[in-house]
Amino acid sequence: MNSENAVELKNIEMHFNMSKEKLESLKEYFLRLVTRKLMFEDFVALDNVSFDIKKGDVFGIVGLNGCGKSTTLKIISGILTPTKGTVETQGTIAPLIELGAGFDFDLTARENIYLNGSVLGYSKKFMDSKFDDIVEFSEMHDFLDTPMKNYSSGMIARIGFAIATVTQPEILIVDEILAVGDFRFQEKCEARINQMITGDTTVIIVSHSIEQIERLCNRCVWLEKGKVKMLGDAKEVCEAYRNAYR
Amino acid sequence: MNIKHKGLNRFFADMKTFFPLLMNLAGKDFKLKYRRSFLGVLWSILNPLFTMLVITQVFGILLKVKVENFATYYIVGWSLWNFFSESTSMSMSSVIYGAPLIKKVYLPKYIFPLEKCLFALINLMLSLIAVLAVMLIQGVFPSWSALLFPIPVIYCFIFCVGFSLILSALTVFFRDIMHLYSVLLTVWMYLTPLIYPFSLVENTPFISDIVRYNPMTLFIEYFRSVVMYGTVPSLETNLLCLVISLLTFALGALIFSKAQKRFILHI
Numbered sequence: 428m429n430s431e432n433a434v435e436l437k438n439i440e441m442h443f444n445m446s447k448e449k450l451e452s453l454k455e456y457f458l459r460l461v462t463r464k465l466m467f468e469d470f471v472a473l474d475n476v477s478f479d480i481k482k483g484d485v486f487g488i489v490g491l492n493g494c495g496k497s498t499t500l501k502i503i504s505g506i507l508t509p510t511k512g513t514v515e516t517q518g519t520i521a522p523l524i525e526l527g528a529g530f531d532f533d534l535t536a537r538e539n540i541y542l543n544g545s546v547l548g549y550s551k552k553f554m555d556s557k558f559d560d561i562v563e564f565s566e567m568h569d570f571l572d573t574p575m576k577n578y579s580s581g582m583i584a585r586i587g588f589a590i591a592t593v594t595q596p597e598i599l600i601v602d603e604i605l606a607v608g609d610f611r612f613q614e615k616c617e618a619r620i621n622q623m624i625t626g627d628t629t630v631i632i633v634s635h636s637i638e639q640i641e642r643l644c645n646r647c648v649w650l651e652k653g654k655v656k657m658l659g660d661a662k663e664v665c666e667a668y669r670n671a672y673r
Numbered sequence: 674m675n676i677k678h679k680g681l682n683r684f685f686a687d688m689k690t691f692f693p694l695l696m697n698l699a700g701k702d703f704k705l706k707y708r709r710s711f712l713g714v715l716w717s718i719l720n721p722l723f724t725m726l727v728i729t730q731v732f733g734i735l736l737k738v739k740v741e742n743f744a745t746y747y748i749v750g751w752s753l754w755n756f757f758s759e760s761t762s763m764s765m766s767s768v769i770y771g772a773p774l775i776k777k778v779y780l781p782k783y784i785f786p787l788e789k790c791l792f793a794l795i796n797l798m799l800s801l802i803a804v805l806a807v808m809l810i811q812g813v814f815p816s817w818s819a820l821l822f823p824i825p826v827i828y829c830f831i832f833c834v835g836f837s838l839i840l841s842a843l844t845v846f847f848r849d850i851m852h853l854y855s856v857l858l859t860v861w862m863y864l865t866p867l868i869y870p871f872s873l874v875e876n877t878p879f880i881s882d883i884v885r886y887n888p889m890t891l892f893i894e895y896f897r898s899v900v901m902y903g904t905v906p907s908l909e910t911n912l913l914c915l916v917i918s919l920l921t922f923a924l925g926a927l928i929f930s931k932a933q934k935r936f937i938l939h940i
Contacts, residue, residue, distance in 0.1 A: 444938065453849045505779035508934045520779075529774045533705055542701060545694035546778055 428515045433598050433629040434480040434503055439512035441473040441498055441653075472498045473509070474653045480646070482517075482597075485630045487644035487661055489637065489668050494650040496633045500600055503631065518597025518629070521547065532576040536567055536586060539575055543590050557593045564615075565589040585612060592619050599623055601632045617643075641665045687781040694780070698788040703795060717799035718806075721748060721755070725807060732868045740870050742901070745804075745813045749900050750867045750893045752800045753825070757833055757889060758858050760793035764837030765844050765854060772940040782933045783926075786837040794830060808901065816903035824911075825895040831918035832888055838925030842932040845939050865889045888917045 428435055473495045480486045488496045501507040504520055529546040530539050540561055544554040562568060565585040575583065592599075601620065620643070624630055634640055640647060640661060647661040649668050657664050707713040725748045733743045740746045764786035768775070771785040801822075808815060844850045864884050866874075871890070874881050884890055891914055898904045 453847050456847065506776065507937060529778070531701060531705075533708070534701060538701070538704070542697050545691070545697045546774060546780070548690040548694070550693050 428517065429479070430517075431481055432479045433482045433484070433517055434631070435513075435515045436479070436499075436503070437477050437513045439473050439476045439499075439502060439509045439514065440471065441495070441502065441507065442510045443470045443472055472653055473502070475512075476650070476653070476655055477512075478648055478655065478658055480629060480631065482629055483627055484646050485624050485632065485644045487640035487647040487664075488631065488633045488650065489635075489640055489647060489665065490650035490656075491672075495653045496650060497602060499650070500602055500631065500633060503598075504600055516598060519594075520598045520600060521591055521594065521596035530575055530583065530587070533574055535572045535574055536578070537571045540586065540590060543587070544593075547591065549594070561586070561589045561593055564619075581609065581612070588616055588619075592623070595623060595626055595628060597627075598629045598631065601630065601634075603633060603635070637665050637669055684781075691781055691784055695784055695788055695791065698784070699791045699795065702788070702792045714799065717796055718803045721752060721800040721803040722807070724751065725803075728868060738869055738873075742811050742813050745808050745811050745901055746870075746897070747868060748804050748807045749897050750865075752797060752804050753829055753893050753896050754862065754865060754867055754889060755800065756793050756797040756826075757829060758862070759796065760790040760833045761837050761840055762854060762858065763789040763793065765840045766851060767837075768841045768845050768936060769848075769940055775937060775940060782936055783838065783929055786841040786929075787834060790830065790834050790837055793833070794826075797826065804900070813901050815900060818899045818903050818905050821899045821905065822896065825892050825899065825914070828895070828914040828918045829889075829892040832892070832921050835918065835921035835923070835925035838922075838929040842929045842936075845932070845936050861887070861889070865893060867893070888921075891917065 476495070476499065488499060490496050498507065502509050502514055503516065505516075529543050531542060534542065540558065541551065541554050544557075545551070549557075562571065565582075565588070567582065567586060570578070570582070599620070620630065624643070630643075632640060632643060644661040646659065647664040648655060649657040649664050657667055707716065710716060712719065725744055728747055728751075729744045732738045732747075767785035767789050768782060771780075771782070774780060775782060805815075840850065840854070864880070864887055866884060871884065871894070874884050891910070895906050895910065895914060898906055
């Protein structure tokens with residue numbers, strides 16, 4: 428792998444079984460096996476996708492719903508294993524794919540901060556040292572010992588964002604999350620991401636807001652039906668994307 | 674979190690990174706189990722006592738099972754059996770219930786069954802307090818050999834983790850196992866000398882072999898012999914226990930590692 432690259436995707440293919448119902452019982456499985464009906468409709472979510480992301484890039488991914496944006500992010504962050512092709516990454520990854528993944532709503536915010544920290548692979552000691560930062564950024568002082576089921580969705584998103592961005596990861600993956608919270612908090616989030624961008628972090632952003640991609644990114648890929656339609660300078664790709672669907 | 678790592682290296686890197694998560698999840702289960710109950714952790718000690726009372730009444734007095742110190746005999750065996758049944762049945766669905774996490778962040782998936790086994794181990798430790806209480810009340814005083822009790826527990830733990838890995842991986846693909854397993858557990862329990870002595874089935878040809886070679890019989894008899902009879906099992910028994918638990922563990926690790934890549938497509 429080229430040492431200048433943070434992420435390399437080579438000929439990635441991702442197939443999903445689109446069987447109408449998953450075979451969830453033994454009887455069904457053997458019946459179909461015997462009758463040779465164990466066939467699936469093959470759905471190709473990503474087809475021969477290759478691109479590199481250089482260290483320090485702010486890389487945008489645009490495309491219509493269902494074009495494979497989130498699948499690409501999941502492959503980069505290691506959640507999905509591609510059917511074909513290779514993915515290589517260098518450096519620590521902070522996935523902001525869905526905020527607050529792993530919150531347990533019966534636990535209090537204080538307990539959840541530690542739980543979610545460990546989901547992202549941070550030690551208890553590290554979380555102790557960052558605890559105040561997280562509370563302050565998410566503005567949750569008064570609700571720390573309330574079970575999270577009593578929280579509003581905005582509050583949950585705020586805590587989730589604060590935890591996920593508490594470190595300076597080498598690769599930050601951001602999926603649509605800037606659409607949560609009120610405008611004041613959105614500005615705060617963007618400011619924090621900008622701060623990371625200046626600090627050498629490679630950022631990968633998926634967003635439906637083309638303005639946001641244009642404003643933040645230097646490079647961009649446009650996916651259409653699982654294929655790379657265009658790859659290059661963010662301004663040019665966004666321009667073409669906007670014109671194509673007008 | 675570095676995708677460059679492959680195979681064993683990946684395993685050890687993950688283990689280091691996600692050890693706090695393992696502890697946190699087990700701690701979370703423990704906290705949630707007792708939250709909002711007045712007696713809290715005390716239930717872990719009271720429950721075995723109540724179960725023991727019911728069983729000794731039914732089997733000791735009504736059905737007249739002839740075992741010396743039946744209450745102790747039962748609760749010692751029960752505690753280890755309960756550890757097995759609790760850890761495996763919780764592990765079974767653990768990967769499925771872990772879906773919200775597995776779908777959103779990269780995690781080593783074995784965390785989920787392993788965590789349930791750890792949680793069951795904590796419960797076992799608490800129920801040992803009840804075991805000790807029953808022993809003292811019945812006047813069965815443990816000898817120095819009782820200090821060896823961690824050995825059968827460790828054998829059993831390794832066995833449980835292995836078995837849980839197999840169960841949890843298969844359950845992702847075949848949900849029927851969830852319904853079938855409670856039946857299997859009941860059968861398995863009656864094939865383990867918990868509420869009867871081994872001598873009861875000794876002369877029944879087929880059954881006696883099953884009971885004898887049932888791994889849980891092995892672990893439970895070992896547990897009883899050090900805790901209540903003051904004898905230390907032979908080297909042979911130890912080797913047998915070790916081989917059974919390690920083989921189960923190896924098989925579990927193999928099946929789980931082969932299956933885990935496809936989990937996300939089925940949960």
